Amino acid sequence: MASTMEKHQKEENCSKNQSPEADCVQPVKCPVVIDDVPLNGPTLNVHAAEGFINQAMAIIMEDAVKKATDVREKVCEWCPPEQLKELLDLELRDRGEAESQILQRCRDAIRYSVKTTHPRFFNQLYAGMEPYSMVASFVIEALKPSLYTYEVAPVFTLMEEAVLRKMMEMIGWEEGGDGIFNAGGSMSNMYAVNLARYHHCPDIKELGLSAAPRLVMFTSQECHYSISKAAALLGIGTKNVYVVPSDKRGKMIPSALEELIKAAKSEGALPFMVNATAGTTVLGAFDPIEEIADICEKHDLWLHVDACWGGAALMSKKHKHLLKGIHRANSVAWNPHKMLMACLQCSAFLVRDKTNLLQRCHSAQASYLFQQDKFYDVSYDTGDKSVQCSRKPDAFKFWLMWKALGASELEQRVDRALAMARYLAQEIKKREGFRLLMEPEYANICFWYIPPSLRNLPDSPELWKKLHTVAPVVKERMMKRGSMMVGYQPHGDKANFFRMIIISPQASSQDMDFVLDEIHNLGKDL
Amino acid sequence: MASTMEKHQKEENCSKNQSPEADCVQPVKCPVVIDDVPLNGPTLNVHAAEGFINQAMAIIMEDAVKKATDVREKVCEWCPPEQLKELLDLELRDRGEAESQILQRCRDAIRYSVKTTHPRFFNQLYAGMEPYSMVASFVIEALKPSLYTYEVAPVFTLMEEAVLRKMMEMIGWEEGGDGIFNAGGSMSNMYAVNLARYHHCPDIKELGLSAAPRLVMFTSQECHYSISKAAALLGIGTKNVYVVPSDKRGKMIPSALEELIKAAKSEGALPFMVNATAGTTVLGAFDPIEEIADICEKHDLWLHVDACWGGAALMSKKHKHLLKGIHRANSVAWNPHKMLMACLQCSAFLVRDKTNLLQRCHSAQASYLFQQDKFYDVSYDTGDKSVQCSRKPDAFKFWLMWKALGASELEQRVDRALAMARYLAQEIKKREGFRLLMEPEYANICFWYIPPSLRNLPDSPELWKKLHTVAPVVKERMMKRGSMMVGYQPHGDKANFFRMIIISPQASSQDMDFVLDEIHNLGKDL
16 A cells, blocks of 8 residues: 555655645645645635625525515425426436526525424424524534534533523422433433433343343323334333323323333333323323322332423423423423424433433443543533434524523513413304314314314214314315415324414414414315 | 403404404504413514624624634634633523624634634544535524425425435445434434344334343444444343454454354344444444355344445545445445535435335334325325434435535545545654554544654553553643644553544645644653
């Protein structure tokens, strides 16, 4: 290999007298060439890309910020997959394209994307544009930090710590705890299952489950599907997730939980954790945490609260009662990217433990990253708490918006969203052809739309069968018109119904009225 | 609850005669108030935030793009944790701050952050500023898409598919396969372990591992620590990761692999997968994939190739021989955010299987998200392949830069980085006081710096003990001066050495010379 190098290096004895500081971007007299590649001077000059970046930023501002959030514009420009593929010219080729073409590609990508920041996007558990958080995310994308070590991400390491501390304070863990931001609530729930398991059986980390007893966990039938995914991934098995019945409002029934725990024990299985949900995905229900905590204490089970969606209520003096008892949880998942509108993704996993359980459970002590002979306090190198290696500093997106808005404004937003949900529920009850599943407790409003042709039918399986087909058609028409986005789903034995999610202060009571009018307009002929 | 609502709603009988389209941002005559919250009109107007966003973008352009990539500026402004905490005023309070203050906070966050896009950042397996990819990431942050369903992310769903298809073509899977972008290479490796396990024992998804045989996997001693983390997380156990010895260059020894497989079988364990590394983290070594594939075929083991770092060589006609045989892998992890400089994170997991194994392994069929009665082809709803729920459209960051640069420019960049690595190795061999660990095969250049005081010592344990302390001190001084960032680590029985990673076309041979000069200047008195 050395001889190849010498052959290619044409002027290796040429004296190097350029100052590396001053001359490195200028042409040099003494070319360095290896393997036919000239190596003097950079071949990518960011300065030269400034014009492109500025033009692209102007397009983003115009199309992806202003137009995307303008209530007079469409929420989506529907295009079926095959047609969109052609429009976008997706193929990746050998030759690059002109910058003007790339700018057009940005415009097209924005045009045909769903505007999740539009005031009439009610389809998911996140919505809206948060300017401060968005700016924070731009800073992150430009700087490309990764959160394993203090050395590489000093600012964001400290911000993560500060945000986690504040979130723990809101939960009521007065003595603090530990935590980590990660790539979504599903991962937070997965962390919870792993930590609970490690807490009960630390040997499993090394020895695996094949020699372990059958571990069993408990969650309600209304929980997020990530609990089941975590059980599958972690080798616990989905059948070892015992599903606790919920009441009519979607809340876990504590007595049913206790019965299941006893049943599992009598089968010789080892119960190790309970997942309580604070804000279920479909109904927005809150499991009774206090009563569940009592049962967990009695049976020595780890209590995890999936508050990804409902955690925001902790910001509100008026609504935090929904999570009463959450301070008794061993761990909590809470996504500020949902109700609190931090830029996607912003998901915290919090642990009450103060014995470094998170790190002990996940550490692999990579010597190339977590050297112990560094010149600073390596307890700031938080990467070994994570199952990821590169990890984005998502906490900054929440930190900056909190600094800008203060807890008081965050509280007002939560209060307003929940008041808006009540307003919508009330309007639904007033209008003919709309039927509420239940009074909302949080920001999910679930309802059926009954077209005039079905309104006089008796409440029978036939009616529900017909009703089941209404929401999908209304949804199709809604998407094709692009006027708004509202989700629908079947749920248990319930026929397809709409689920409105209210989050953003960009939406108003007029938008709620519009949603009901529009559903009627789209579906009245069905 | 209904009565509370009625009490608070002060003017519920007021007629609603505003057009929701035209008047929704104007003051209305008929206030809607619920729970003391006025609900008419939006309380967040993105239009009003335009000035702030524009100012913030200007700061990002100036400080996080131009200054961060300017070779005359510092790579980092070192500040120890306690001091930085005070400087940043991290506490989150009840009241919000003025926009001018928030802009200053952005400036400070940028100032004290490490400039990973600086031409002299050589500390991690990623580096450099890629303008097209950065712009793509800004588009993503503004639009807030999430990749579970076509309906919510039509453009990015199709782009992900196109990028995965192209990457599979580069791997040599002529008949295609399947894949998913996810939050980092550690997650890709975790997917591989789960898929391999599911392929061998599909019942584990439901039943868990407690009733399963002891599963054993194989990887080299040089592999990334995420393999071990995956085994811990998935309940396989770190002791069931059998560590195959590597040769002096860091490549797995195939005969040793086969011996270990036989040993595991004779113990009654069930071998199920081999992880081969293409581009190890420290040495940049490539395991001999062809020979490993032969062994995997013989023993019916899943072959995963962790090409997170080395996959980029597939873009180069000159260097793709390093991954010879990769088309025989069952799965591949490949991070375009590393050598190919896509914005963090951009990590692909690719599977050769065409029987929907990825979806079958991970699916939970959430009915609120993956409705089967949608009006479009729901095979475009890719979310159930993932263990995440929200997932960012990272493929767009690679797609846009590929469109701009073409495969040809990507190839040139890889060729140039590897030529630069050879140049640096050659300079190290020429200079007194520098000692190469081995000739680089890829873009990792590992070397010791020996200060003059140690140069005349005999090659003894005492020398190595002293040498072990040199790199940490040089690193400390380097960080405090902020002139560059180069990593160091011990490795096996090797004392602390520097590891230079060469990626970005912003760096030149002058920067290589600078690195060696600077290390000497920083360490010559030791």
